[in-house]
Amino acid sequence: MQSSHNVMVFIEHHDNRVAEISKELLSRASDLARDLGGEVEAVVLTGEEMEEIQDLGRYGCSRVYCVQDKRLANYTSVPYSKALGKVVRNYTPHVLLFGATTMGRDLAPRIASELNCGLTADCTELEIGNHKIKGKIYENILLQRRPAFGGNIIATIVSPESKPSMATVREGVMKKQELDEKLQVEVVNLESDLTDQDVLSEVLEIQKVEKKVDLKSAKIIVAAGMGAVDEKSLNMVRELAHVLGGEVGASRPVVDGGYLDKDHQVGQTGTTVRPVLYIACGISGQVQHRAGMGEAHRIIAINSDPNAPIFDCAHYGIVGDVNQVLPKMIQAYKEN
Amino acid sequence: MGLNIIVLVKQVPDTQNITQEAMKPDGTVNRDALPAIFNPEDLHALEEAIKIKETLGGMVTVITMGPPKAVEVLKESMYRGSDDVILLSDKKFAGADTLATSYALKCAVQTVGEFDLVLCGGQAIDGDTGQVGPQLSEKLNINQLTSICDIREVTESEIIGFRATEQGYEKVKSGFPALLTVSSEANEPRSPSAKKVMAYKNIQCSEQQAYDESYLDNKCARDAMIVKQWNIDSIGADPEKCGLSGSWTQVKKIENVVLAASEAKQIENSDEGISSLIKELTQEHIIG
Numbered sequence: 192m193q194s195s196h197n198v199m200v201f202i203e204h205h206d207n208r209v210a211e212i213s214k215e216l217l218s219r220a221s222d223l224a225r226d227l228g229g230e231v232e233a234v235v236l237t238g239e240e241m242e243e244i245q246d247l248g249r250y251g252c253s254r255v256y257c258v259q260d261k262r263l264a265n266y267t268s269v270p271y272s273k274a275l276g277k278v279v280r281n282y283t284p285h286v287l288l289f290g291a292t293t294m295g296r297d298l299a300p301r302i303a304s305e306l307n308c309g310l311t312a313d314c315t316e317l318e319i320g321n322h323k324i325k326g327k328i329y330e331n332i333l334l335q336r337r338p339a340f341g342g343n344i345i346a347t348i349v350s351p352e353s354k355p356s357m358a359t360v361r362e363g364v365m366k367k368q369e370l371d372e373k374l375q376v377e378v379v380n381l382e383s384d385l386t387d388q389d390v391l392s393e394v395l396e397i398q399k400v401e402k403k404v405d406l407k408s409a410k411i412i413v414a415a416g417m418g419a420v421d422e423k424s425l426n427m428v429r430e431l432a433h434v435l436g437g438e439v440g441a442s443r444p445v446v447d448g449g450y451l452d453k454d455h456q457v458g459q460t461g462t463t464v465r466p467v468l469y470i471a472c473g474i475s476g477q478v479q480h481r482a483g484m485g486e487a488h489r490i491i492a493i494n495s496d497p498n499a500p501i502f503d504c505a506h507y508g509i510v511g512d513v514n515q516v517l518p519k520m521i522q523a524y525k526e527n
Numbered sequence: 528m529g530l531n532i533i534v535l536v537k538q539v540p541d542t543q544n545i546t547q548e549a550m551k552p553d554g555t556v557n558r559d560a561l562p563a564i565f566n567p568e569d570l571h572a573l574e575e576a577i578k579i580k581e582t583l584g585g586m587v588t589v590i591t592m593g594p595p596k597a598v599e600v601l602k603e604s605m606y607r608g609s610d611d612v613i614l615l616s617d618k619k620f621a622g623a624d625t626l627a628t629s630y631a632l633k634c635a636v637q638t639v640g641e642f643d644l645v646l647c648g649g650q651a652i653d654g655d656t657g658q659v660g661p662q663l664s665e666k667l668n669i670n671q672l673t674s675i676c677d678i679r680e681v682t683e684s685e686i687i688g689f690r691a692t693e694q695g696y697e698k699v700k701s702g703f704p705a706l707l708t709v710s711s712e713a714n715e716p717r718s719p720s721a722k723k724v725m726a727y728k729n730i731q732c733s734e735q736q737a738y739d740e741s742y743l744d745n746k747c748a749r750d751a752m753i754v755k756q757w758n759i760d761s762i763g764a765d766p767e768k769c770g771l772s773g774s775w776t777q778v779k780k781i782e783n784v785v786l787a788a789s790e791a792k793q794i795e796n797s798d799e800g801i802s803s804l805i806k807e808l809t810q811e812h813i814i815g
Contacts, residue, residue, distance in 0.1 A: 205694055267699075268661070268671045293692040297673045300661035304629060309775030312656035322779055334779065340542055340653060345782045353775040391670035393700045395687070400695035411814065435814055447711075460655070468813050489813055491804070492791065502791045507804060511796035519798055523805040524814070 196229030196331075199284035199355070200252070201275060202244075203294050204235070209243050212290035212362045214250050219317060219365040220288060221251030226319035227285055227331055232256065233376075236274050238264025248376035249369045255376055256282065260383035265394040266294050270385050272301040278381065279306060284355045286333050288317075291359035299359050309350025310357040311335040313459070315364045315482060322349045332356060338459050338482050363407065363463035404438055404454040406462045411437030411470075414457055414484070416501075418473020418494060419513040420450045427517040428472050434524055440464070440484075442474045458483035470520075473513045476501025493517070528683060529585025530703075532576045533636055535647040535663075536569040536589055536604060538597040542652050565600045568648025570716040572709040576646050577608045577717070579681050585643075586610050590635050592620060592628065598732045598754055605727040606719030613639070614732045617758040620770050625654070627773030629662035634762035636667060643703040644686070649674060649710045657708070664706035672701055676712040732756045 198220040203210040213233075220231045230253040235244050237259050244255050256278050262270045279287060279302065287302075289295035291313045303310035316336035322329045329351035335358050339346045350356050406412060413432040415425060432439045441455040457464055459479040469487035474480060476492070476499055484490070485504050492505035493516045502508040509516050540561035576587045589604040591597050592615040601612035615635050623631065636645060645667070650657035657673075664671035676696070677689040690697040691710060730752040759766060767773060794800045809815045 265697075268664075268673075272665070293674050293690065296657050297661055297671070300625065300656075300658035301665045301671070303658070304626060304662040304665035307626070307775075309624070309626070310658060311776060312654075312658055322777075324777065339655065346778055347780040347782075348776050349779045350775040350777065391701060391705075392672060394697055395700055396698035397694070398696040398698070468808070489808070491794075505791040507794050508791035509794045509796050509801070509804075516796055516801065519796075519801040520805065523798070523802040526802070527805050527809055 195283050195285060196224070196227040197232050197282070197284045198224045198227065198229060198286040198288065199232045199234060199279065199282070201287070201289045201295065201298065202233050202235045202247070202255075203290055203292060204237065204241065204243075207237075207239065207241055207243070209241075209247070210290065210292070211367065212292060212295075212360075214367045215362070215365040216288045216290060216360060217247060217250035217252050218368045219360070220286075221370065223286060223317060223319055223333070224251075229285060230254065232282065232284060234258075234275060234278050236260075236263045236271055238262070244378060245376065246372075248374035249372045250367070251370050251374070252376050255378050256381055257378055258381045258383050260385050262385045262387070262390050263383070265397070266297075267390065267392040267394065268297055268301060269391045270389045271298055272305065273385060273389055274383060276302055276305050277384070279355065287355040287357045289357075289359045291361045295359045299357060303357050306355075308353035308355060308357060309348075310359070311337060311348040311350070312359050313337050314358045314360045317358060317360065322351050324351075333358065338479060361459075361463060363465075402454050403452070406438055406440060406455070406457060406464050409438040409464065409466050411435045411468045412440040412457070412464060412466045412484075412487075413437055413470045413472065414440030414442065414455075414474060415445055415451065415472050416442040416474030416480075417444050417448075418475070420445055420448065420473075421514075424473065424513045424517070425450065427514065427521070431470065431517055431521055434521055435468075437466070437468070440469075442477070442480050471501050471505070472517065474501050475499045476504065529583050530579060530643040530681070530683070531585055531641055532579060532587050532644045532646060533639060533642050534569070534573050534576045534587060534589045534604070534609065535632060535645065535659075536573060536591050536600050537566045537648075537651050538563045538591060538593050538600045539566045539651050539653045540564075563596065563599065565603050566648055566651045568650065568709060568711055569600075570648075571711050571713050572646040572648050572707075573604055573607060573609065574714045574716040575678055575707075575709055576644075578714070579644070579678075580608070583681060583683065588613065588639055590615060590632070590639070592616070592631060592635070595732050595756075598730070601754055602727055602730055603719065605730065606723045607717055608720070608723070611755070613755045613757055615757050615762070616732070617769075619759045619766050622771035622774065623769060624774035624776045625656055625658035625662055626775060627769055627771075629659050629666055630768045630773055631759075631762070631764055632659065632663050633666040634764040635757060636663070638757065638762045645669075645704070645706040647706070647708055649708045660706060660708040667704070667706070670701050670705040671707070672699055672705060673708040674710055675707050676710050678707075678713065727752065730754055
């Protein structure tokens with residue numbers, strides 16, 4: 192079947208509110224659709240009416256396909272993939288995007304398997320371009336960039352021979368932009384053909400856990416790496432974060448090692464942050480970590496190894512032991 | 528009675544220690560150049576399977592797809608209490624993306640026969656995609672519960688567990704058959720049993736045995752258990768859907784992340800140096 196030039200975004204929502212990641216995706220999708228000469232479409236699967244879908248136009252979305260069915264009230268894999276699969280087959284987008292969230296990472300692979308098409312996980316950049324292989328040129332396809340192999344390489348992945356090109360995209364890496372709040376969106380309500388036989392999981396309970404750490408909106412982050420996991424250093428990191436009015440971040444090994452909760456994790460598999468000031472304490476600066484904090488306005492790196500890669504993305508480098516440097520910083524700040 | 532549980536595990540390169548030499552020119556990974564380890568989350572999946580078997584009885588079968596040396600993760604599985612292990616190995620599987628991998632695994636799982644549960648880790652530390660679990664579950668046409676961080680209750684007919692989401696936790700229930708992906712929060716994997724290590728340390732895959740005759744010198748290896756080794760024909764897979772030819776995704780370009788030349792302003796690790804840094808940041812209203 193001939194596919195359209197449209198870019199379709201799966202809209203994630205919680206408590207009847209559209210998730211931030213979906214707005215980020217719609218914003219990026221408008222750029223991609225412009226390059227493709229197509230439109231941005233969204234798919235909302237829901238158990239109840241959602242007023243907010245009327246507002247999606249302001250992010251550049253032209254059309255929303257909406258399937259409402261009580262079996263879609265809570266996210267479960269089989270009903271969602273069945274309903275979404277049908278929309279995608281009927282409207283044949285060129286590109287199909289999901290957030291790389293728990294939901295997107297559950298749903299997207301199932302859809303890709305069902306539609307028998309390529310899927311690229313955890314993208315950090317998307318663009319439209321050409322791909323030449325074995326003398327054949329594929330024009331205007333989705334080029335998907337993602338860090339791979341522990342973040343040591345950036346791979347550009349294409350799937351030129353299967354449609355749609357599917358990708359999950361990390362939260363926080365695409366910028367949400369409101370084009371014009373007066374932009375209208377066309378809502379297309381679709382019949383659901385789900386039956387009770389499709390419901391294979393039952394959500395018994397949803398426990399909301401308020402995040403203790405809010406890295407995303409923190410202006411200042413003081414982050415601990417493996418060079419700062421002894422009790423004294425960790426306390427120092429906490430104290431500096433406290434006096435500066437910031438949050439405590441962590442590299443992946445620190446979280447994997449159980450020194451700090453997952454909520455603190457900055458980087459490719461954690462949270463992507465853009466604080467005004469990022470103080471990396473004893474963090475070596477693996478690419479995976481830098482992918483999550485490299486866009487901080489100012490970066491101070493403290494590491495006893497003068498060759499640590501973290502210094503390459505830092506604005507200020509202090510070679511020294513975290514245990515010695517942090518007390519001086521706390522002292523200097525208090526005296527200032 | 529009890530449950531038939533299939534656990535999918537992967538031998539992965541230890542991505543913490545990668546050198547340039549580990550990359551081949553075509554962008555694929557030269558796994559031989561890196562230390563190979565049991566994918567961390569898969570150990571947690573195995574632990575859940577063994578725990579369920581200890582409570583309800585049943586059978587734990589571990590499958591890995593990979594080169595002959597991946598037999599190491601099967602040994603590790605035997606040391607921890609699995610009942611049967613299968614090495615899925617064929618040159619025709621090489622270069623598979625997640626879709627082609629899940630197809631081969633589907634054929635293998637169906638060759639094992641009846642099952643109640645398929646357990647696997649949430650994602651492997653080399654590809655970091657987390658796609659194979661859900662894709663396999665779609666191909667088997669069964670339910671899936673991903674990001675399981677706590678299995679609360681398992682009976683002969685259903686399983687109740689918690690999924691970790693961005694908002695918190697979700698308590699979910701599913702009947703069988705189902706596929707679960709397990710995260711590292713779920714449990715603390717047991718250590719190998721010394722007794723089982725003695726019993727299984729010499730197991731090997733049949734192919735290894737065919738061209739490596741050194742085992743003949745080793746008295747104890749003579750009784751070595753031979754691991755079931757399946758190839759593309761054993762599982763009745765369509766070669767077109769396996770390996771590179773079954774993969775829609777292609778690597779267009781690999782860029783080694785080149786570190787930009789350092790522009791960091793060196794701050795002296797002294798009271799004066801740090802004090803002037805703090806002053807500078809305060810003056811620029813970065814802090815204060």
